[in-house]
Amino acid sequence: MSIIIKDLVYIYNPSSPFESVALDGVSFEIKSGEFVGIIGHTGSGKSTLIQHLNGLLRPNSGKIIVNGVDITDPNISLTDIRKKVGVVFQYPEYQLFEETVYKDIAFGPSNLGLSEYEIENRVKESMYIVGLDYEKFKDRSPFELSGGQKRRVAIAGIIAMKPDVLILDEPTAGLDPRGRDEILSQIKYLHEKYKMTIIISSHSMEDMAKLVEKIIVMHKGKVELIGSPREVFKNGKRLKEIGLDIPQVLELVNKLREKGFNIKEDIITIQEAKEEILNYIRGKK
Numbered sequence: 236m237s238i239i240i241k242d243l244v245y246i247y248n249p250s251s252p253f254e255s256v257a258l259d260g261v262s263f264e265i266k267s268g269e270f271v272g273i274i275g276h277t278g279s280g281k282s283t284l285i286q287h288l289n290g291l292l293r294p295n296s297g298k299i300i301v302n303g304v305d306i307t308d309p310n311i312s313l314t315d316i317r318k319k320v321g322v323v324f325q326y327p328e329y330q331l332f333e334e335t336v337y338k339d340i341a342f343g344p345s346n347l348g349l350s351e352y353e354i355e356n357r358v359k360e361s362m363y364i365v366g367l368d369y370e371k372f373k374d375r376s377p378f379e380l381s382g383g384q385k386r387r388v389a390i391a392g393i394i395a396m397k398p399d400v401l402i403l404d405e406p407t408a409g410l411d412p413r414g415r416d417e418i419l420s421q422i423k424y425l426h427e428k429y430k431m432t433i434i435i436s437s438h439s440m441e442d443m444a445k446l447v448e449k450i451i452v453m454h455k456g457k458v459e460l461i462g463s464p465r466e467v468f469k470n471g472k473r474l475k476e477i478g479l480d481i482p483q484v485l486e487l488v489n490k491l492r493e494k495g496f497n498i499k500e501d502i503i504t505i506q507e508a509k510e511e512i513l514n515y516i517r518g519k520k
């Protein structure tokens with residue numbers, strides 16, 4: 236499942252005093268099975284971009300080709316797009332509404348016209364994937380669950396539709412550190428085990444550095460940088476200028492380099508930094 240975005244432009248309230256260019260010529264490609272992070276400051280255009288990927292917004296110009304099909308074509312139905320692209324929006328737990336976890340997760344697959352048997356299988360499978368025990372949780376009210384569990388139910392509801400690509404808009408927003416780590420490791424597992432194409436948006440460079448293979452940095456509606464976390468973090472100065480934090484360990488490495496430590500600049504984990512600093516101190520460099 237590949238995605239090609241070409242010169243995407245989206246303007247809110249065009250030709251009015253409230254006109255706002257949210258996407259300004261965005262282009263990039265995502266290959267099948269890639270794990271991608273979209274990072275940007277508030278207002279950089281992440282949510283607007285994501286809403287285009289499942290047809291909720293139609294661009295003013297540009298194309299979005301999902302597996303060879305242009306989903307900006309007005310003849311394509313939204314149901315067709317949403318079978319391919321599953322989006323978990325910000326704070327998805329606010330969209331839970333059924334009286335049991337089972338019914339909530341079954342809602343999407345039921346709308347696909349599947350048999351009861353197939354729906355039950357999909358609910359079981361997607362609960363397993365997000366780490367919720369079927370017997371323990373299926374009859375519980377989603378409203379009695381913790382924030383992290385509610386979010387897993389919401390993610391399971393999208394996975395149960397078996398989309399080719401899964402997009403999560405700030406999936407850790409508002410969670411405590413434990414809930415955040417749980418959700419991120421679950422998403423990582425999904426990618427590793429099922430080789431799903433996953434796109435995740437975030438403000439946090441620190442979280443993304445550990446997680447994704449490719450980072451797309453958005454700034455003022457444009458793609459500012461694109462590449463592996465290592466390639467992107469080489470531009471630490473620019474990232475700071477556009478209001479993004481670089482991982483603390485990279486900050487440390489940069490400070491040491493400024494002080495004359497001859498160590499590599501593309502370090503993103505604490506382990507790598509430790510080895511590099513020890514090697515340097517031991518005079519192996």
Ligand SMILES: Nc1ncnc2c1ncn2[C@@H]1O[C@H](COP(=O)(O)OP(=O)(O)OP(=O)(O)O)[C@@H](O)[C@H]1O
Nearest residue numbers: 247255256257275276277278279280281282283284
């Ligand atoms: N409904 C709307 N009407 C008018 N302008 C909007 C609307 N939604 C977003 N915008 C504007 O479009 C631009 C991009 O916003 P968008 O929400 O896509 O950014 P974002 O990177 O997702 O931000 P956040 O991290 O806060 O969700 C901003 O300038 C924003 O003010």
